[in-house]
Amino acid sequence: MKALFNLRVLGAGLLxxxxxxxxxxGQPDLDRKWAFMAPEYASRLENREVYIDPAELLHLMNDDYIELVIYDVRNERDWNMFHLVDADRIALEDLSSQRDRLRALSELAVVVIVSNDEILATQAWKRLMALAKPNVYILEGGLNHWLNVYGVVDDEHEGHGAASLAKPDGTLRHPFKLALGARHAAAQPDEHRTPDRSYTTRVTLLKKVARAAGCE
Amino acid sequence: MAPLDLTGMFGVTGSYLVYIGIGFCFGFILESSGFGDSRRLAAQFYFSELRVLKVMFTAIVVAMLLVFWASALGLLDYDELMVKHTWLWPGIVGGLIMGVGFILGGYCPGTSLVSTATLKIDGMFFLFGHIVGVLAFGETVGYFYEFWNSSYLGRFTLPELFGLETGVVVLLVVCLALAMFLGFGWIQRLVYGRGDPQ
Known part of the structure; x- marks a missing residue:
């Protein structure tokens, strides 16, 4: 009996x-969780498998079959200056609030993260992967690159035009005359009027889309 | 990192074999713990035998520690685990109904399967009643659909309820389990003058 009692006390003590x-x-936070996941997923960043060309993002924006979620992780000032149509602004530290939304996304959903270049967007990508492993991508070159491709020169001071993408520092390199947010023409360019751009398709859907036949 | 994609690893047939193996082990342990006997199960509610409380709560606590330690060490992605969502009032009412059935019949659904597997007649009748109850629910749920879908709280766990860290909640649950073992054992000795039969 005493042995059994001692065993129980030992068991309780161990528990x-x-x-x-x-x-x-404690439990791992998002950054520590990413550290656990990195061996499996970091190669996607190193091989640039998740960086999509602006033309591919534009195509996704015009694809009615796809549930597109665009997260803009920049500060409020840059957001007010320019942002893409239907983008959601969310701070890096608030990404964990998106868990339920990400888990509710359909298999036809694609998440794209944008920042001025790729720095913040890459950090956000790691956090979203640690959060919910969605089908998530990063805009290659960020909005600086987007605006190089689709920007309207007249919208910028001194007709600024193409910005250098070298030595990214997280800043918006297109000085807009007016803070129009998504009301700039470059926020949703007309895909049929922009010059064709060749790109390597990176986005893969979790489910095949049965597209209706019609005029394409 | 777990949870593992068993279908991807072993194929559909292989994953089903794993599920069967886990189910077999679960049933084996339930039976060897004495949960195939309705008298032992019902005795829990009269405090004359605390086997159900001790075995089940110990299993819960051990599993909880394994899950959260695996998560803490990066072996398991806890967010990928399926956690039943909460519909509060339907859950409470359903629990009450199940509790009444448990006391009256001496089984819960799982243990009735264990009992049936050992050819106990009362277990078979309980299982039959369980199936009838499930069918009756399916045919009548349309009349109380609104209630059945009410008070939805999503994936709602104790750390969110109490606003505490997960590790602290785990510690509190372990303390609660040990306190219940001691407390109910004291009640048992008070009422029956003895502890659990060995």
């Missing part, structure tokens, strides 16, 4: 010790 150690150790 308490394990629980106490767990309380001290």
């Amino acid at each position: 308490l010790a394990a629980a106490g150690a767990l309380a001290v150790h």
Whole structure:
């Protein structure tokens, strides 16, 4: 009997010790979770498998079969200056609030993260992968590159035009005359009027789309 | 990192074999714990035998520690685990109905399968009643559909309810389990003058 009692006390002690150690150790936050996931997913960043060309994003924006979610992780000032149509502005530290939304996305959903260049967007990509592993991509070159391709020179001071993408520093390199947000023409260019751009398709859907036949 | 894609790893047939193996082990442990006997199960509610509380709650606590330690060490992505969503009032009412059935019949659905597997007649009748109940629910749920879908809280867990860190909640649950073992054992000795039969 005494042996059984001692065994029970030992068992209870072990459970308490394990629980106490767990309380001290804590659960991983998004950054630590990414560190666990990195061996499996970091190669997608290194091989640039998740960086999509602006033309591909524009095509997604015009594809009615796809549920497109665009997260803009820039600060409010840059957001007010220019942002893409239907983009959602969300700070990096608030991404965890999107867990339920990401989990509710359909298999035809594509998530694209944009920032001025790729720095913030890449950090956001890691966090979203740690959060919910959605079908998520990054706009290649960021909005600076987007505006190089689709920007309207007259919208910018001194007809600024193409910005250098070298040495990215997270800043918006297109100085707009007016803070029009999504009301700039470049926020949703007409895909049929922009020059053709060749690109390597990176986006893959989790489910095949049965597209209706028609005029294409 | 778990949870594992068993279908991707072993194919459909292989994954089904894994599920069967897990189910077999679960049933084996339930039976060897004595949960195939309705008298032992019902005795829990009269405090004359605390086997159900001790075995099940210990299993819950051990599994909980394994899950959250695996998550803490990066072996398991806890967010990928399926956690039943909460419909509060339907859950409470359903739990009450199940509790009444448990006391009256001496089984819960899982243990009735265990009992049936060992050819106990009362287990078979309970299982039959369970199936009839499920069919009756399916045919009548349209009349109380609104209630059945009410008070939806989504994936709602204790850490969110209490606003505490997961590890702290785990520690509190372990303490609760041990306190219940001690407390109910004290009640048992008070009422029956003895502990659990060995």
